[in-house]
Amino acid sequence: MANSASGDSVVDRIVRLLSAFPEDVSALQLSELAERSGLPLTTAHRLVRQLAAHGLLDAGPGGLVRPGLRLWELVNRTAPTLALRQAAMPFMEDIQQVLNQNVNLAVLDGWDALFVERLSRLGSVANRARVAGRMPVHTSSAGLALMAHQDRLLQSQYLDQFADPDGKVATDAVRVLLSETFHQGFAQLKGVVDPDTWGIAVPVLDPRQRAVASLGVVVPLREMRLQALVPALQTAARGIARRLNDA
Amino acid sequence: MANSASGDSVVDRIVRLLSAFPEDVSALQLSELAERSGLPLTTAHRLVRQLAAHGLLDAGPGGLVRPGLRLWELVNRTAPTLALRQAAMPFMEDIQQVLNQNVNLAVLDGWDALFVERLSRLGSVANRARVAGRMPVHTSSAGLALMAHQDRLLQSQYLDQFADPDGKVATDAVRVLLSETFHQGFAQLKGVVDPDTWGIAVPVLDPRQRAVASLGVVVPLREMRLQALVPALQTAARGIARRLNDA
DNA sequence: GCACCGCTTCCGTTGAATGGGACGATTCCA
DNA sequence: TGGAATCGTCCCATTCAACGGAAGCGGTGC
Incomplete structure (x- = not known):
């Protein structure tokens, strides 16, 4: 397997990741996030790290992931x-x-x-x-x-x-x-x-x-x-x- | 040139795209969006289309791009x-x-x-x-x-x-x-x-x-x-x- | 101490992302 | 009216970034 086994693009994956957060929960375990979004753990981990680097997600200690402030800011500005x-x-x-x-x-x-x-x-x-x-x-x-x-x-x-x-x-x-x-x-x-x-x-x-x-x-x-x-x-x-x- | 001339990932590009919207403007021409985000027109076009397919952006007629309702919804839910x-x-x-x-x-x-x-x-x-x-x-x-x-x-x-x-x-x-x-x-x-x-x-x-x-x-x-x-x-x-x- | 679980790193494979080029539509002058 | 400029869209060969299995590592519970 190589670039995208399932035939979806990076954009698809990112959307799946962001959509995976349930309505009421503010923080999610990385493994749970991976499962919810249907992504392999490794892939989820890499994407989360990249998104967190931009502040779109907030990766806490122990693989705890929550939506990032910058994403909120970005969206609510425009x-x-x-x-x-x-x-x-x-x-x-x-x-x-x-x-x-x-x-x-x-x-x-x-x-x-x-x-x-x-x-x-x-x-x-x-x-x-x-x-x-x-x-x-x-x-x-x-x-x-x-x-x-x-x-x-x-x-x-x-x-x-x-x-x-x-x-x-x-x-x-x-x-x-x-x-x-x-x-x-x-x-x-x-x-x-x-x-x-x-x-x-x-x-x-x-x-x-x-x-x-x-x-x-x-x-x-x-x-x-x-x-x-x-x-x-x-x-x-x-x-x-x-x-x-x-x- | 091939996969990413500038050495940045897809995530970087998406963030650049989303950040390119000025604070007060609600809609942007595709070409202007491309320039603002520093992306080649073709790349910007492709990404916009992908993001629009998920409702994160809203691609109007004539290449008019605006932030999408679903992005707002996604972010403000979580x-x-x-x-x-x-x-x-x-x-x-x-x-x-x-x-x-x-x-x-x-x-x-x-x-x-x-x-x-x-x-x-x-x-x-x-x-x-x-x-x-x-x-x-x-x-x-x-x-x-x-x-x-x-x-x-x-x-x-x-x-x-x-x-x-x-x-x-x-x-x-x-x-x-x-x-x-x-x-x-x-x-x-x-x-x-x-x-x-x-x-x-x-x-x-x-x-x-x-x-x-x-x-x-x-x-x-x-x-x-x-x-x-x-x-x-x-x-x-x-x-x-x-x-x-x-x- | 061993088994389990979850996060993290490594790395070879490969197909998705890339972007120059071309085309069609539209607008704007001359 | 014709020609140039502009902008969105499509095409497609190239290639490197994304992918994810495997292994490593740290913590927890039995």
Whole structure:
């Protein structure tokens, strides 16, 4: 065997290595990392050493490997979500102060809502949306708000993808959800993500009325201020959109 | 010429590619990216294509390259600062609400303070500390707060490094700054970063009294509530430390 | 003391990475 | 309108960096 037995490139290997870190764990044993990433121990060792030399990984004593600070720095300096985050943060903070609940900001990636930012209070209800976490479009208010305001083509691709499990029924259910969300101007899911919580999200629209992001809150089921809540979110979303377009 | 003319590995090349993105620009022309990273156009093209296949970069039409969402996701799922950020955010928000000023959270990396998080108000004073931005230890209150609470060895290494430009004078000045910061329990810099602002930072200490992070604010020079401000920061810092250790 | 386990180093093999060259598309002047 | 410059993309022979099995080394547990 020689250069790459499995036919994948160095880039593939590096990605496998970086992806091998589980979501919650911060440090991994070299041998475990090798196994998780499906790389021979020797190869993993060499790559880790090289990556660590650049600070992309941090190789501690005893083969303990953790993500490196420089990688974080590199990515967060130039992240594609940076402008969005900057535009949104002040508004998110305002929302959070007024409603005193979890606020989150998401973008659409594939058929998932990818959460870009989230503010949560010590006392507020559980919020499954983690930063850099994903939730499928149809199980999150953020996802619905995002998908409801995409162009027809993307929506139908999404719905097609969906038809597999049991034909047309599921597709129609989601279609109705999206349609309602579109006409209401906001998405809501009661007790879907978590039995005791209520997710509400509004789209952040670009000048062509496409959703570039979604702004949402997670509130307890007993929360009754829906009439005040949705307009507040919509106002904030407009503010975010304005700052995005001005910049 | 064949495999690597310049004697650097694929990892080196990838790092050069990723580092080539300027701080503020979100998209780069392929040719410019190649030049910035010092790679032959062909090589840059191939690597970009490979990285884009994994979503680490996003190759738009016409050779427009931007950082990819998946890279951001990957890094922010497993970032070494994740636990710190989670522990600190609620406290940072409280501070911000009460003082209505910029709040920032930094860690020490080399001889720099690396800013991990920052909350800023639309109306508050300018704040040079950007997320994923750096400032040298001796020109930022965050840096001073961090360095003042490190072990002797690291401090003396830092001060040595410093002696180069003009011998002992500069070293002594910084030493005094660090000593003051240590005994006061907080760092302050008036008008150093920005002529009209005042930076104040306190350390977040681990059980061995070492600074793992710093919590700071940037306020206008006229701000007079120092007596209330420092204790508020210190209380928050203790709260963060407690949550870090409990978890 | 021996067996086990995991990190590290060594080194011969070889195919993946390399990058100059060519081509097509687009833009910009003259 | 035609020609030059620019930029992305593709091709492909060359070759050296990546590969990974094997062996070494240090620590831990029985």
